[in-house]
Amino acid sequence: MNPIVGLHHVTAIASDPQQNLDFYTEVLGLRLVKRTVNFDDPGTYHFYFGDDTGTPGTVLTFFPWPHARRGSAGAGEVTHTAFSIPANAVEYWHQRLTEKGVLVERSGKRFDGAEDVLTLADPDGMKLELVAIADAPELTGSRYADVPQEYAIRGFFGVTMLHLELAPSEGALNLLGFVRTAEEGNRFRFRSPDGAVLGNQLDIVVDPNAGYGRSGAGSVHHIAFRATDDASEVAWQQKIGTALSVTPVLDRQYFHSVYFREPGGVLYELATDNPGFLYDEDAATLGEMLKLPTWIEPQRELVEARVLPITMSQSSTTAKEAE
Template identity: 65%
Template sequence: MPQLPIVGLHHVTAIASDPQQNLDFYTDVLGLRFVKRTVNFDDPGSYHFYFGDDAGTPGTILTFFPWPRASRGLAGAGETTHTAFSVPLASLEYWEKRLTEKSVLVERTGKRFEEEVLTFADPDGMKIEIVGHADAGEAKAPRFATVPAEHAIRGFFGVTLLQQRAEETAAILNVMGFRKVAEEGKRQRFAAEGLALGNHIDLLVDPGASHGRPGAGSVHHIAFRAADEASQKEWREEIEKHLDVTPVLDRDYFHSIYFREPGGVLFELATDPPGFATDEPVDALGEALRLPPWLEPRRATIEPRLPKIELHKWKEIA
């Protein structure tokens, strides 16, 4: 087995429709920082947005491909149906009140494995959860958010994968170091060792679930953390014993490999380094369009074709 474990999620990538609506919801309503504005490296005619904590820490990053003409997706088997964020237990009432005041329909869905959960949808119908629990950890509160630092989203709690059967998905999670730690009705929880952000993977098993349709509001893939390139190489060799794995791809802010788990969810394993401050300082994250070196010569043709967006700084820094 590789020496360094996979400790949790690195990021989650989803599909959105209107770029400005997506930007405003995650920065204003949820108080995340706009960590990076770049393009889809495989489709440079469209944006790739990254949201996270103030420093863009792995385990806090929710990313989107905002495609203005995207039709609404339909969640189904073999997909990530819910993405859960972590906050202190004492913050649940604050978030319930804040979301209601922002005209977001929010449901207090009660206890799940002893944690309290709020469930709601973003403007494209993507299901988001806020989980209140004792191990939420310290915040790196986004500097321009109106959410008080003590209530700030810490990062990911985990994700829920809807599956028709659990056995084969559970087996690959075991290979990756995630063990079943709890079961409640149709839900099985897998977790990595430790308290890293995003270390909870829930399998919701429904043999009769139909397959979904990708589109706005659906999750494209989930990415796990590799400590560095050497660890990623070791994990690639291990995973390749069980599944087809892509070569290492340069995503500028991290290196990635991709593989589809047996139930159909696209997994990625992304390196923690080099991070999001490689092409702009932390103080200026997200403020200008950044392109990888191989696309920079095409900036004059790429940038004018992208929709105009405005980054609002909801709280001015004195």
């Protein structure tokens, strides 16, 4: 059983699909690496944004439900999703975001100054962080973005979860191989000893007086950890099942998944690295076409009639097109 080395992806809820697409490609410079539908609700898009080829540990995905009411973060939820940026990129991103009308806050430095944090929100109010670190991963940004490679987002840094108490959620992370490595006030840091930097910082902020949130646009639906392959996933599924209720393996076309909820309330997923986002598209054309799984493909005409038309900009793909 190979170790879990960090995050595979994070999935959130948005409202307007065009607004969501434009922000993550035009403002943050991520690449739309896959455009498909919510397999459980085929009338809704499922967007995947990541580095140039959708490397596991870089991909933020969204279910954009038009007219979805805005959610609110609270206990038992992910409150902040953090990306890594190079140590020299803070001023670039502060200026870029400000020029694009995005309110960005210099949140200061964490853990003895090792992390310089910028905090912002996307159009649906989802809290994001850009964390400048000295050892930002060497990843290739979107080939179509106007962000210079030297400043490009380098995949996930990690996530912050808010909990009423630490012990139950710490136990679930320990089960997955994550150990507590640092603490600062009421913030506790967990890492996989076998992982590198990419998506391997999981923070729990403990506030026994925190209220509960409400799911909706701008809230994180679940976070997914990396299983290297199918055999490892099944082995982990069995181990997780000794302590928590876990689903059967589900085919998500670009990875295979099991789901389980940790004691504090956050929905976890374990997703395989294989087969990946190049499974049905070439690297040069990722995200250009609406891709449907084989069991939904016979309903393509109906699906395309239900999803809202979107305009693909040059920063999203190679072409400008409307669907």
